[in-house]
Amino acid sequence: MVIIFYTVITGTVDGTRAHLVNAEVDCSRGMPYFSMVGMLSSEVREAKERVRSAIKNSGYNLSPGRIIVNLSPGDIRKMGVHFDLPIAIAILRAYDMIRDGNIKDSLFIGELGLNGSIRPVSGILPIVIEAKNHGIHTCVVPVGNYSEAACVDGMNIIAVNSLNETIDYICSGQARERKVKKNYIIYDKCEYDFNEIHGQDLAKRAIEISVAGNHNILLNGQPGSGKSMLAKRITGIMPELTQKELLDITSIYSIAGLLKDGCMIGGRPFREPHHTITMTGMTGGGSYPKPGETALANKGVLFLDELPEFSPQVLDTLRQPLEEKKMVITRNTGTYEFECDFLFVAAMNPCKCGYYPDRERCRCTEEEVRKYQSRVSGAIRDRIDICIDVHRVGYDELTDMKQGESSHTIKERVEQACERQIHRYRDIGIRYNSQLMPKDIARYCKISDKGERILKNAYERLGVTSRGYYKILKIARTIADLDESDEILVKHVEEAIVYRVFTGKE
Amino acid sequence: MGIYDNALTTDEYWYWITNIKGIENKKISYLLKRFKTPANVFLADRKAIETVDKISEEDTDRILAGRDTRKVKDELARLSGKGIRFVHIEHKDYPDRLRKIYDPPYSLYVRGRLPDIHKPAVAVIGARICSNYGYTIAMKLAEELSVHGVQIISGMARGIDGAAHKGALSGSGDSFGILGCGVDICYPKENIEIFTKSIERGGVISEYPVGSKALPYRFPQRNRLISGLADIIVVVEAKEKSGTFITVETALDQGKEVFAVPGRIGDSLSIGCNRLIKSGAGIVTCVNDILEELGVNYIQNDEIFRKNKIMLEKDLQVVYSCLDLLPKSIDEISKVTGYDISYVTQLIVRLQLMDLVTEYAKNYYIKNI
Numbered sequence: 122m123v124i125i126f127y128t129v130i131t132g133t134v135d136g137t138r139a140h141l142v143n144a145e146v147d148c149s150r151g152m153p154y155f156s157m158v159g160m161l162s163s164e165v166r167e168a169k170e171r172v173r174s175a176i177k178n179s180g181y182n183l184s185p186g187r188i189i190v191n192l193s194p195g196d197i198r199k200m201g202v203h204f205d206l207p208i209a210i211a212i213l214r215a216y217d218m219i220r221d222g223n224i225k226d227s228l229f230i231g232e233l234g235l236n237g238s239i240r241p242v243s244g245i246l247p248i249v250i251e252a253k254n255h256g257i258h259t260c261v262v263p264v265g266n267y268s269e270a271a272c273v274d275g276m277n278i279i280a281v282n283s284l285n286e287t288i289d290y291i292c293s294g295q296a297r298e299r300k301v302k303k304n305y306i307i308y309d310k311c312e313y314d315f316n317e318i319h320g321q322d323l324a325k326r327a328i329e330i331s332v333a334g335n336h337n338i339l340l341n342g343q344p345g346s347g348k349s350m351l352a353k354r355i356t357g358i359m360p361e362l363t364q365k366e367l368l369d370i371t372s373i374y375s376i377a378g379l380l381k382d383g384c385m386i387g388g389r390p391f392r393e394p395h396h397t398i399t400m401t402g403m404t405g406g407g408s409y410p411k412p413g414e415t416a417l418a419n420k421g422v423l424f425l426d427e428l429p430e431f432s433p434q435v436l437d438t439l440r441q442p443l444e445e446k447k448m449v450i451t452r453n454t455g456t457y458e459f460e461c462d463f464l465f466v467a468a469m470n471p472c473k474c475g476y477y478p479d480r481e482r483c484r485c486t487e488e489e490v491r492k493y494q495s496r497v498s499g500a501i502r503d504r505i506d507i508c509i510d511v512h513r514v515g516y517d518e519l520t521d522m523k524q525g526e527s528s529h530t531i532k533e534r535v536e537q538a539c540e541r542q543i544h545r546y547r548d549i550g551i552r553y554n555s556q557l558m559p560k561d562i563a564r565y566c567k568i569s570d571k572g573e574r575i576l577k578n579a580y581e582r583l584g585v586t587s588r589g590y591y592k593i594l595k596i597a598r599t600i601a602d603l604d605e606s607d608e609i610l611v612k613h614v615e616e617a618i619v620y621r622v623f624t625g626k627e
Numbered sequence: 628m629g630i631y632d633n634a635l636t637t638d639e640y641w642y643w644i645t646n647i648k649g650i651e652n653k654k655i656s657y658l659l660k661r662f663k664t665p666a667n668v669f670l671a672d673r674k675a676i677e678t679v680d681k682i683s684e685e686d687t688d689r690i691l692a693g694r695d696t697r698k699v700k701d702e703l704a705r706l707s708g709k710g711i712r713f714v715h716i717e718h719k720d721y722p723d724r725l726r727k728i729y730d731p732p733y734s735l736y737v738r739g740r741l742p743d744i745h746k747p748a749v750a751v752i753g754a755r756i757c758s759n760y761g762y763t764i765a766m767k768l769a770e771e772l773s774v775h776g777v778q779i780i781s782g783m784a785r786g787i788d789g790a791a792h793k794g795a796l797s798g799s800g801d802s803f804g805i806l807g808c809g810v811d812i813c814y815p816k817e818n819i820e821i822f823t824k825s826i827e828r829g830g831v832i833s834e835y836p837v838g839s840k841a842l843p844y845r846f847p848q849r850n851r852l853i854s855g856l857a858d859i860i861v862v863v864e865a866k867e868k869s870g871t872f873i874t875v876e877t878a879l880d881q882g883k884e885v886f887a888v889p890g891r892i893g894d895s896l897s898i899g900c901n902r903l904i905k906s907g908a909g910i911v912t913c914v915n916d917i918l919e920e921l922g923v924n925y926i927q928n929d930e931i932f933r934k935n936k937i938m939l940e941k942d943l944q945v946v947y948s949c950l951d952l953l954p955k956s957i958d959e960i961s962k963v964t965g966y967d968i969s970y971v972t973q974l975i976v977r978l979q980l981m982d983l984v985t986e987y988a989k990n991y992y993i994k995n996i
Contacts, residue, residue, distance in 0.1 A: 322968045323957045323990065341989045471988060478954045478988040480758040481895055486785055488817050510990035512956050578980045600969075615973040619957070623989040 125149065127215040130228045130257065131207035132248035133192075133199050134376050136410055136450075136457030139247035141228070141255055144204060145191040146211035153185040159192035162200045162409070171202075171233045172209045179237035179284045181218050188212060198454055200409055203242040206231035206261070209284060210291070222291040227259040227279075228252045229287075230266075237284040241265025243378030246371050249273045261287060268301045269380050272368065307374075308421070309387035311357030313350075316527040320518035324351055327509040327620055329531050332358055333538040334599030335553035336592075337443065337465035337504055339428070339622065342511030344475040348468035349393075351511065352424045355466060356389040357528040359421075360536045366420055369460070373419060377412045390421035392463075396430040404438045405459055410450045415442045416459035428469040429496035436501050439465070443504040467505065469497065506555060506592045508622040538602040554598045559591055566594040572614045579618050593617045634696050640665035641715035643699045645734035646836050647689050655733050657681050669694060711810055711837060712737040724748075728855040728881050732834035736810045739830035742803050742856055747921045748778040750857035750878075751794075752871050753787030753864040758896050759993055760952040761864030762790045764888055767996060768861065769794030771914040773801050775923050780805065780857045782849065783822065783831070785815055787863045792821040800828030803856065807849045808841035809833060832856075847873045854878035859920060861911060862887045865899030875903065884920060886911050937983075942966070946974045947983060947994070954991035 129144045155169050169190075176183060190208055192199050207229040213219045230248060231239040245266040250273055252260055259277040262270045267280035279296040281287045290296045315325060324340065328351060331338040340348040362370070371386040380386075394402065394414045405413030414423060415438075425431060442448045442461035450457045472490040476482035485493070543552055549561060557565060568576070576593065579585050585593065594609075597617040601609045635643065644655055644665040657680050662668045668676070668690070676687050706713055714720050714735045723744055725731045735741070742748050751769050753761060769779045769791040779795035781788040783804035795802035802825045808814050810833045813822040825831050834852065835845060850873045854860055860878040862885065865871040875885055886909040890897020904910050911917060915925045939947060949955070949963045961971045975992060978984040987993045 320958060322961060323972075326968045478759070478991050480756070484756055486756055488785070488815065508989060510956060510988070512958065518962075575976075575980065579976075582980060582982070583986075612969075612973045615976040616969050618976045618979075619972040619990070623986065 127211045129207040129211040134244040139251035143193045144207040144211050146215045147189045148215045149187045151187040154187040157190040159195050160198050165199050168205045171205050174235040175233040175237045202232040203230045205233035228257050229261045231263045239263045244376045245269050246375040271301045306385045306387035308390045313354045314528045315354050316524045320514040324511045330599050331507050333535045335555045336506035339505045339508040340468040340511050346511045346513045348511050352466050355422050356391045358532040358535050359389050360539050373412050392418040393424045396427050403435050410457045415448050415461040418463035419460050423463045425467045428467040507620040541602045554595045566598045568609045572611045639699050642703050647693045725855045736833050738810045739826040742778045748857045750780040750853045750860045751791035755784050755786040757786040757864045763952050765790035765863040766794035770798040773798030796824050802829035804831045805849050805852045806833040807845040809837045809839040811837050814841040850874040851877040860885045864896045867898040869899050950994045954987040
């Protein structure tokens, strides 16, 4: 006897948000007909052919009839190939070829091959998390996605390799034991350490301040001076991530399809897009936006090497994420929001040839130097708090066997400073000094009269702008935090002035 | 006789002959050798002009086509309306210093004034791409010289030239720029400030008609005016091969004294100067060296590095004394002094706010003098 109608739970991802989806199947006698509805993109429609062949090749014979598949709710766009498995299960059940068994209250995800094998898909993690939020206890996922799904605590994950194996599980309730293999972890512990860098004391100090207060930083220096080397080590001194933050990051990578083969996110991401990157590559794009570099750098570092070489349009898109820590993309299909809470690290040469102000090597005129530097628009410059010079290290420094401070030591100081900030700002909902608004600065960044005099002097003599004035105060606050000082002392202000963004000769 | 009416003044004839397209100094000299005065050239018939050496048929056409008295009068009137003075070689204001040189220009266009013949004049020249050392020294020398009543002459180019004008303008203001383009054009345009200030307080001079573009061949040519108008030439910084040497050569041809500012052995920007010194140029170690040569009395007891003598706290003094005119980075300072980075940053900012130190490029510092 044929059951007319059946529903299987699955899920989909829309931008960064996961939704649960019901795969409804209705079968009736009539002329052979297979139709799919529910706001589907073309790859979802193709499930029709894959499902039919996979069912046949798994040894089930569907008698000809009318099959209608509806993926509901109908107002959310469905994308991806992971609807194959739930549709196949729903059809088999609607034809009464398998028992009800464990289908109810389980979530199914997976792409089917024509022979009935099940392949890994992207976007598993956010769907499993969403399932957990809805009180579902069991998820059936492809073997290739097992370790990714398994990081959600309290969820019973059944990893399956083929349609038949899934049916076995449904009927018997027994799943084959599989090991969670976390063989490949991306952004695990930062693999580089600051103690490998000789010299560059100013740069190291500036980076420590930058990380401690989450101040965006620009490294200015000659080619080969080690700007990228320094940048690559930044994630190693950032505070540890919480489990929740790790899951958030992993979700984004899962949606972007970067977690194939069971790899996992183990730490803060370090994104280093090439300067030829397009606007959509940076912001996330397509008519159904996929996360771009800004979203992938969330909670980590976005490093732009050769900053002036990036197209001005691409750099301009960074304004919103730098300001609001999120990226909102509006398409005709709706508005998508990505969290973009990253530390912005940029590097550039001081001039076209790269050797200014070393007149033995640099042949650029002052005008050319100014032109090159002005290729970074004021809008981006305004969002950079700290700017320092990274110069080439001398031979004796390079070969000096004395090791510098390790990332571990620096990290301890940074974490201490971060805790002070979290404690201080518990009432106003921010975490870092760099997030202080001008009205809060007056309250949290009090300085002595002498410090005030120095700032006034700097404002008048050194061409500090009003925006620059606030930046100096915020940086001074961070330096004081690193110094475990509740007050901002004169020396903190003085040091902060050195890191200001320099706009040319005084 | 229509346009051949003898209706032009001498000035206007001179203006006419120096403003024919394609006829520059050399060709004018051939024309004048034959016809003696510009008026005669204006009135000469085609046949006579055609037989002049170096004058092609095309040139003749242009000479004949330009005989428009109304146009000449109008243009000259328009010039004085713009505050541009036209001074030809027979004019009473034409600088005597230039009459004596080989190949003197037949005409000069002047905005502001011409150098005073009764006052000494020194040309301060050098590399366009210069180090901060060269820039500061050029500026300081020019300032001190102009305070002592010396007129400063230079080419209003980037680098040393610009520094010389800037120095002169912060001294007495006797700054004279000799251009390789028309006096209505400011090239390079970033020099607009010293350009306009020189017009107000000194002068901007060119042998090229108004509207002439800055073409590469014009710059070496105008160098003979720089050396010609000056009594002494001071070279501040020059690479091994430098356009500055064209000026030095014309200066030597004109019998002018050449001085050079010494630099460190091995600095590419000082190779030229050091070579000049080796081959007999005067050496500049202070303003007095030049003033003595000019016969001017040294009044002020000022030394170039006068700020060396101020009293500072010990640590500030340590940092200050390890700086000089060539930019140093914070890491270098920290290594030399042995102070840790954040202490050095504090000291540097303190010195900066005392106006003793300038941030030359990001995190590179120089001493102010």
